[in-house]
Amino acid sequence: MTHGMTHGKSDGMNGGTNGGKSIDDVLAELRALRETDLPTHGGRTLAYVYDSGLAEVGELGERAHALASSANGLDPTAFPSLLRMENDLVATAARLLGGDERTVGSVTSGGTESCMLAVLAAREGAKQRTSTPNIVLPSTAHAAFRKAAHLFGLRAVHVAVDEKTFRADPAAMAAAIDDDTVLVVASAPSYAHGVVDPIPDIAAEAARRGVRMHVDACIGGWVLPYLRRLGDEVPPFDLAVEGVTSISVDLHKYAYCPKGASVLLHADARLRGGHYFASADWPGYTMLNTTLQSTRSGGPLAAAWAVVRYLGDDGYLRLARDTRTATERIRTGVDGVEGLRVLGSPDATLLAVTSEDGADFDLFTVADEMALRGWYVQPQFGHGSSPVNLHLTITAANHGDEDGFLTDLADAVAAARAAGPVVVAEEMRTLIGAIDADTLTAEQFEGLLQAAGLDVAGGLPDRMAQVNALLQAAPARLRERVLLEFLGLLYRPHRG
Numbered sequence: 425m426t427h428g429m430t431h432g433k434s435d436g437m438n439g440g441t442n443g444g445k446s447i448d449d450v451l452a453e454l455r456a457l458r459e460t461d462l463p464t465h466g467g468r469t470l471a472y473v474y475d476s477g478l479a480e481v482g483e484l485g486e487r488a489h490a491l492a493s494s495a496n497g498l499d500p501t502a503f504p505s506l507l508r509m510e511n512d513l514v515a516t517a518a519r520l521l522g523g524d525e526r527t528v529g530s531v532t533s534g535g536t537e538s539c540m541l542a543v544l545a546a547r548e549g550a551k552q553r554t555s556t557p558n559i560v561l562p563s564t565a566h567a568a569f570r571k572a573a574h575l576f577g578l579r580a581v582h583v584a585v586d587e588k589t590f591r592a593d594p595a596a597m598a599a600a601i602d603d604d605t606v607l608v609v610a611s612a613p614s615y616a617h618g619v620v621d622p623i624p625d626i627a628a629e630a631a632r633r634g635v636r637m638h639v640d641a642c643i644g645g646w647v648l649p650y651l652r653r654l655g656d657e658v659p660p661f662d663l664a665v666e667g668v669t670s671i672s673v674d675l676h677k678y679a680y681c682p683k684g685a686s687v688l689l690h691a692d693a694r695l696r697g698g699h700y701f702a703s704a705d706w707p708g709y710t711m712l713n714t715t716l717q718s719t720r721s722g723g724p725l726a727a728a729w730a731v732v733r734y735l736g737d738d739g740y741l742r743l744a745r746d747t748r749t750a751t752e753r754i755r756t757g758v759d760g761v762e763g764l765r766v767l768g769s770p771d772a773t774l775l776a777v778t779s780e781d782g783a784d785f786d787l788f789t790v791a792d793e794m795a796l797r798g799w800y801v802q803p804q805f806g807h808g809s810s811p812v813n814l815h816l817t818i819t820a821a822n823h824g825d826e827d828g829f830l831t832d833l834a835d836a837v838a839a840a841r842a843a844g845p846v847v848v849a850e851e852m853r854t855l856i857g858a859i860d861a862d863t864l865t866a867e868q869f870e871g872l873l874q875a876a877g878l879d880v881a882g883g884l885p886d887r888m889a890q891v892n893a894l895l896q897a898a899p900a901r902l903r904e905r906v907l908l909e910f911l912g913l914l915y916r917p918h919r920g
């Protein structure tokens with residue numbers, strides 16, 4: 425734990441202090457805090473974290489992170505090691521994702537930043553400048569694109585997806601493109617349903633209209649190519665597809681790297697220019713940025729570089745094989761649990777588990793029961809034709825314990841059945857229906873939060889099913905406002 429702290433002159437390392445607490449005490453405190461978190465290893469947390477199941481991968485990432493965390497990517501001439509590592513990672517990603525000798529890219533802090541930069545570059549590089557630029561995206565596109573549109577002043581044009589397959593509809597996407605469209609987006613795969621959009625059809629239309637096309641392979645980009653090598657029929661999705669101008673892939677997902685690293689690839693350097701930024705018009709150094717960050721820790725970059733080198737192509741192929749086996753077993757097992765089914769026909773390693781029509785149990789309660797059994801599964805609210813479901817991100821660490829998961833899942837469903845339905849009182853529904861999300865006062869928020877059981881002072885309830893049922897009853901806009909208010913209450917430095 426103490427590697428990297430070798431240059432101090434104080435006696436802090438020997439158990440003394442340097443004015444504050446001793447190093448041992450501080451680290452003990454930190455470990456105790458971390459015990460309250462969901463586990464990041466072991467495969468029991470089926471969202472947010474990605475575990476290769478190989479202990480040394482985690483350790484290598486941590487050590488490489490420590491070796492470069494004080495280096496600053498702000499100036500690649502001052503820290504050429506970071507420049508080299510970034511070029512190496514971009515080259516590896518380009519090889520994996522159908523790039524050629526013209527492909528360039530950037531390492532960013534995560535998928536959201538990669539998606540945002542794709543939008544920014546498209547806005548800046550649009551052939552004809554418009555004062556009302558828009559991006560055309562399937563309704564299943566990651567929320568990061570809404571954030572990009574919000575921050576960069578573009579309109580997000582959401583196009584309905586196929587009601588049954590949840591795949592983007594190329595004809596509807598084509599119809600939504602207009603003279604103000606600067607970017608068309610599709611996913612490989614989508615987060616919510618794990619399906620790959622029909623990218624060649626969408627890209628062809630974008631190209632025909634002279635509009636850029638971004639493929640969001642943030643979650644799938646480091647696993648789909650390996651699934652293909654294993655014989656799966658993975659639809660074409662990468663830079664090799666005619667008309668695709670950029671693609672994003674997160675290193676901190678299926679490349680099993682520590683958090684804080686993603687790659688955005690552009691088909692050529694001209695396409696990338698729009699997200700570079702320079703400012704010489706101030707008395708300080710000439711600021712040159714390739715991403716949204718200016719000071720950029722070398723830690724996540726070095727950690728990703730090390731893990732990618734260590735695992736190599738063969739390592740990722742093996743991990744993809746394990747993940748694929750685990751996904752197949754869990755998928756089959758879920759369909760064997762009475763009342764459960766997998767939503768749609770997932771193409772990758774993500775599953776959305778929903779209940780059969782007329783099922784006599786509540787899915788949010790199943791999530792609570794899984795939590796009691798030591799598993800985190802992520803509730804997804806109903807949206808359009810997509811019913812309430814539980815999201816599972818399957819990783820290599822799930823291989824070997826598929827039966828453990830499925831046994832607990834069946835038990836959780838049985839317990840949810842015994843617990844009975846979760847009812848939202850009629851007066852609560854009426855109250856929610858009468859609220860205008862945009863004119864809510866702080867007091868009304870407070871009342872709603874309390875009614876929803878989100879009483880921050882008392883901590884989160886052990887069971888979230890009632891809260892989730894209420895949130896599901898609220899329109900999306902109201903859910904956003906209520907949860908942001910809740911977040912604002914969580915982030916108070918002086919809360920008892």
Ligand SMILES: *Cc1c(COP(=O)(O)O)cnc(C)c1O
Nearest residue numbers: 534535536566568615640642643
């Ligand atoms: C995770 C994800 C993102 C956003 O990535 P962050 O690293 O969470 O910022 C974007 N798109 C898809 C499909 C994702 O799964």
